Amino acid sequence: MDVGDVVWSSKWVASLRAVGSAQGLRSVRSAWRRHRADAVALPRQGATRARVPGAAQGAEPEPGGGVVRFARSSLRVRVAAGGAVFCGWDGAGPEPSYALAGGVPEVDERAVLEPDTDGGWRVVSERVLVTVSRHGTVEFRTPGGVVLRRDLPPRWWEAPGGQAATGAAGAGRWMQRSEVAADARFFGLGGRAAGPRLRDGEYRLWNTDPGGSFEPGDDPLYITMPVQLVVADAGTHLAFHDNTWDGRVRLWEGEEGAGSGHDRPGRCEVRMDGGPLRSWVLVGTPARVLGGWAALTGGAAVPPAWALGYQHARWGFGTEQEVRRVAAGYRERGLALSALHLDIDHFRGHRVFTVDRERFADLPGLAEELRAQGTRLVSIVDPAVKAEPGLAVYDAGVRAGAFVKDARGREVRGEVWPGESVYPDFTDPKVRSWWGGLYEERLAQGFAGFWHDMNEPVSFAAFGDPTLPRSARHALEGRGGDHREAHNVYGMQMARAGYEGLCALRPGERPFTFSRSGWAGMQRYGGTWSGDVATGWPGLRASLALVLGLGLCGVPYSGPDVGGFTGSPSPELYLRWFQLGSYLPLFRTHAAIAAGRREPWEFGAEVLEHARAALRERERLLPYFMTLAHLAHRTGAPYVRPVWWRSPEDRALRDCEDAFLLGDALLVAPVLERGADRRAVRLPRGRWYDTATGRAYEGPGQVLLDAPLSRVPVLARAGAVIPVAGAEGGVELEVWAPAPGRTGSGVLVPDAGDGWEQPPVVRFSTRWREGVVEVEREGAAEVGHRVRLLGG
Incomplete structure (x- = not known):
């Protein structure tokens, strides 16, 4: 029994008090039964040999990219029509996969594989540039050439008996290290109690009931995903390792001007106990990245x-x-x-x-x-x-x-x-x-x-x-x-x-x-x-x-x-x-x-x-x-968004974890501390109205707002059009006046019921004209809904 077993024992003994000693004793029997089954059926992990790709020996173009062959491995790079980049080592393909919706996406026929200057190769596409060095380092760059992510050559440990970790059922372990910008911040990895920004530390990829209850220090929890969203000044990218095995992700945030004045990049190390080494990378704005992710893995179910x-x-x-x-x-x-x-x-x-x-x-x-x-x-x-x-x-x-x-x-x-x-x-x-x-x-x-x-x-x-x-x-x-x-x-x-x-x-x-x-x-x-x-x-x-x-x-x-x-x-x-x-x-x-x-x-x-x-x-x-x-x-944009959603370049917002955007229109600042009746709120750029007082504030910056027990601070973006329930039924449009010289917008998707109808998106724009705020519906002269003007 290791240290982890002792921890589980104390938690589960506490959580099983409610069901009685008989079930507690049966849980002991169940644990021993599981232990014996694995001891008999699973091979023991002894000394294993490690290998790396080795030197590049050639490449073969394919639609959307190609295959680069190394002395001891191969890498397939393929750009999908939506801009997502697939990388599969050791012959791993995009399928079989539980993540993908609708099968493998079509390739971007315009993406081409061509030799690079240092003896490596590169895949050029409209949204992303992928370079592969002669020793297996893979870089993902913006179209302008700025590096967003650098995946270093992977390392494999062959399974007992010399079986390599190839294909979805492979039993060999692998590890891949990556580097990101020094200013980058990590998010994602499923449901984590500490965050949403992920600090330095190790995160396990194994869905786990923590036993009774959990707090911010507990990890892992019920939903773990090898999905990293990385936000940096140069851009946002999402990296997904399509592998369902047990694993661990180790993160180190970077530091600008570290040591002798040189930046220390952020680092990530992914270790998996088996399965294929394959990944998808998407680059762009947060909205574009999440939109591409939804196109790849499927749109979210719309609740009734x-x-x-x-x-x-x-x-x-x-x-x-x-x-x-x-x-x-x-x-x-x-x-x-x-x-x-x-x-x-x-x-x-x-x-x-x-x-x-x-x-x-x-x-x-x-x-x-x-x-x-x-x-x-x-x-x-x-x-x-x-x-x-x-x-x-x-x-x-x-x-x-x-x-x-x-x-x-x-x-x-x-x-x-x-x-x-x-x-x-x-x-x-x-x-x-x-x-x-x-x-x-x-x-x-x-x-x-x-x-x-x-x-x-x-x-x-x-x-x-x-x-x-x-x-x-x-x-x-x-x-x-x-x-x-x-x-x-x-x-x-x-x-x-x-x-x-x-x-x-x-x-x-x-x-x-x-x-x-x-x-x-x-x-x-x-x-x-x-x-x-x-x-x-x-x-x-x-x-x-x-x-x-x-x-x-x-x-x-x-x-x-x-x-x-x-x-x-x-x-x-x-x-x-x-x-x-x-x-x-x-x-x-x-x-x-x-x-x-x-x-x-x-x-x-x-x-x-x-x-x-x-x-x-x-x-x-x-x-x-x-x-x-x-x-x-339809777009992959979550209801609840971090405050940096539209301003990922604002570093102060990237570190803000106690407020959120509800859609694009509202900023909600919940009270998370005992006894607080005021709280500081960091604002994204633009004008924001306190919905309780109507007072306007200019961002970016920080403001101190009242937070009495009766409410939490909620601010509306200037120019926003928010569909709300009317006092007499139906839908009204709540319009917050745009800042002088600026315009605003909003959308409404009316829901016709609990069926499968896909109602059209109704778009609105707001602007000042001759001292009056006008609201226009896209493609129509009249709004068709009661409008209530606020702010201004």
């Missing part, structure tokens, strides 16, 4: 309109009567409630796709009753199925051959909430189809949305890694392989199974699904949430870091457990968390079974009054949120 409203969840709604009581509490106090979420306690003995009929005698009736009041029911869905002959889901899965097997062909069993359980193999298309069909039972119960949990996947373990044995066998779309390759995409493929199943069962409706675990491309199947963030001010700060970081990885719909998952927040902490959540895509309160209540009225009259104001503002902004959802799907 109701899923952009406020939602309430709890582990511990014991009965239908409790659910009705909570819903009535919101209704009686005039608080809008879009959805109520039922956790595992509504299942029969925690068995997925079942209902405890004693406590929920008429779930369809309850769902219909709540829906008539404007509130949907959302069901948790866990992947683990209790290994119980006679249980319909288990028996059907056995007949379908759906469950993950070990190297001997036996079911892999783990310990989860229902007890000893088995796990569907979501990397098998037939299993995904079977699992997707099971949601018919959930729809019949009246559920309108689905919350995928515990899908890292988790198997309770008293020591070691709380997941399946690494030797467990998976289909991997027919290629075959083990859990080392399948682990990080397990949750994403569960989300895929649910999303595609719901599309087949209800083809006229957009599904609402969100998943605790996932990987690059998961946005195609819905969103995510923070997971079990600890109650406390550090947890509040981590909530914002996670949403911002995931958005920069292409996952725009997310949010935290408002109030934190554990403990009992103080009234002030709860209110500040509620205010932050009201400006995030997924606005949901949630708590553990032993934690304090999360209904706004439980914290006193003052908190209730201020929470009501935050909720009303969220309802007013719903047309804007719907617009941002459609734009995220």
Whole structure:
């Protein structure tokens, strides 16, 4: 047992107290079973030989680029039509890949491979210049020749028996070091509790349930992705290593004028335990880079309109009567409630796709009753199925051959909430189809949305890694392989199974699904949430870091457990968390079974009054949120953006982590510290209006704004046109006057319902003309919406 095992032991012993000593003992047995399975089935890592590419020996042009051959390896460089650059070593191609949407993108026929001056080669294209040195260093440059990223020659360690790490199923390890500009800042790598800017340190690429709860220092968490977004003065680029194996990323920020006056570049080291060495790089503005990433990995699913409203969840709604009581509490106090979420306690003995009929005698009736009041029911869905002959889901899965097997062909069993359980193999298309069909039972119960949990996947373990044995066998779309390759995409493929199943069962409706675990491309199947963030001010700060970081990885719909998952927040902490959540895509309160209540009225009259104001503002902004959802799907731009989004060259903004842009129009500065009633806000360039006072401020710069308990500072960009809900229904346009001599703009994407219609983007422009602010709609003489002018 190593140090890591000891850490896991203490966390899981603490987290399993709630389920009793019997399950705790079974978790010990499960851990030993996993340990023995891997000891038998996986080869021991002994001394291995390292190799590097060696000297270049020639090159062969191909459409969009070509192949450069070295003494001991080869490198394929290919530029896609949208400007993304693929690099594959050792014969690795773009597919098979779980990240890509719609297959390999078409190549840029204009990109050409040609000799370079130093004996290397270069690929010239419109948006990026790629140079390959004679020893295997790969540089990505702007069209003007400025280096954005330098990948040094990789190094491989051959697997036992001399097998090299070639192809998606290769077992050899590899490492690649890279350099970026001295002023560059790193973002991304999935959901990280500290950030969104990633400091010097090591980050693991292995989706992990941290056990109970987490704070900013905990890493890794539920969603890890080998996606780096790097922002520097010279430009922004995204680097994605398309490899699902366990790995580690080590980052060192650069320093300008280091040592003897020379810049020290920023550095990155990626180490993977196996799989192919292949990557994609995109360059340009942040908007262009995220747009290219969305084109490569798929547009984000647009949630139904109701899923952009406020939602309430709890582990511990014991009965239908409790659910009705909570819903009535919101209704009686005039608080809008879009959805109520039922956790595992509504299942029969925690068995997925079942209902405890004693406590929920008429779930369809309850769902219909709540829906008539404007509130949907959302069901948790866990992947683990209790290994119980006679249980319909288990028996059907056995007949379908759906469950993950070990190297001997036996079911892999783990310990989860229902007890000893088995796990569907979501990397098998037939299993995904079977699992997707099971949601018919959930729809019949009246559920309108689905919350995928515990899908890292988790198997309770008293020591070691709380997941399946690494030797467990998976289909991997027919290629075959083990859990080392399948682990990080397990949750994403569960989300895929649910999303595609719901599309087949209800083809006229957009599904609402969100998943605790996932990987690059998961946005195609819905969103995510923070997971079990600890109650406390550090947890509040981590909530914002996670949403911002995931958005920069292409996952725009997310949010935290408002109030934190554990403990009992103080009234002030709860209110500040509620205010932050009201400006995030997924606005949901949630708590553990032993934690304090999360209904706004439980914290006193003052908190209730201020929470009501935050909720009303969220309802007013719903047309804007719907617009941002459609734009995220079409352009890749997240709803919640870092303040440097339009000004990445502003270094002070690159270090700002306590505020964010909601779309392009609003700057939100949440209160993240106890007792604060004022806070400093750093402004991007341009004029900004305090939406509470109407006062104008000029950026770039920093201002000190009031932040009473009743609200958090929110500023509107001068010239912005924001679609909001009208007081008498319909959509109004809230227009903030442009600065003198300047123009402004805004967009509206009206949502016709919860179906698949793609409404047109309506664009607006604003300008001063003869002392009056004019609002024009693109291609039309009249606006067609009520306009309210503010500022100026």
